[in-house]
Amino acid sequence: MAKNFISNKDETVRMFKSNFMEMFSKVHFTVPLYIYIPVIAYLIYRSVAVYSLPFSYIIGLLVTGIFIWTFSEYILHRFVFHFPVKTNFGKRIKFIFHGVHHDYPSDRKRLVMPPSASIPLALIFFLLFWLIFGNVYMLPFFSGFLIGYLFYDMTHYAVHHFNIHNKFWLMIKNHHIRHHFKEEDKGYGVSSPFWDIVFRTGFEEKESSYKQQI
Numbered sequence: 001m002a003k004n005f006i007s008n009k010d011e012t013v014r015m016f017k018s019n020f021m022e023m024f025s026k027v028h029f030t031v032p033l034y035i036y037i038p039v040i041a042y043l044i045y046r047s048v049a050v051y052s053l054p055f056s057y058i059i060g061l062l063v064t065g066i067f068i069w070t071f072s073e074y075i076l077h078r079f080v081f082h083f084p085v086k087t088n089f090g091k092r093i094k095f096i097f098h099g100v101h102h103d104y105p106s107d108r109k110r111l112v113m114p115p116s117a118s119i120p121l122a123l124i125f126f127l128l129f130w131l132i133f134g135n136v137y138m139l140p141f142f143s144g145f146l147i148g149y150l151f152y153d154m155t156h157y158a159v160h161h162f163n164i165h166n167k168f169w170l171m172i173k174n175h176h177i178r179h180h181f182k183e184e185d186k187g188y189g190v191s192s193p194f195w196d197i198v199f200r201t202g203f204e205e206k207e208s209s210y211k212q213q214i
Helices: 019-023 032-052 056-079 088-103 115-161 169-181 194-198
Strands: none
Touching: 032 056, 032 115, 056 088, 056 115, 056 194, 115 169
């Protein structure tokens, strides 16, 4: 069976004929930090200064938001980014959303989600959590959710481009690299393998024994 094309170089491929569209498909890995850290700070500020939520409530909702992000990350990666498609249109959409990253995993301009995609998704989740939690408890919860998202984005960039020596981070890196180079139908967790363990989509052999390819 022929292997899919995978580039090991820090190179890119053009995705859109339009220069305008192409521009919005690339982003420096620090951009999400500039966008969402002020949002997180503002939401926490309102939780404290406007609604006077108890410290224990804020911490509890922050931690819950981070935990829910890890689940959302797993679900999005497994069932949206790796959704099986057969039509040419479906393959094109899948390539834009995630396939380009599997073909060019070292492309540093397409390792974190561009604002053109992350902002609409953030607004959808914001409205969903507002309906569930209301306009007060949603603030620290959504802050935690965004913290989880930033951790995911920075972890994703790090495992592809940072020289990692710490045992914990090497485990995270090996888990993700195996997803790219060995079994892409396993190892959907990027910032944590927790949900792969829960849903049994992890790798059978020890991940530490797998030779890194990036």
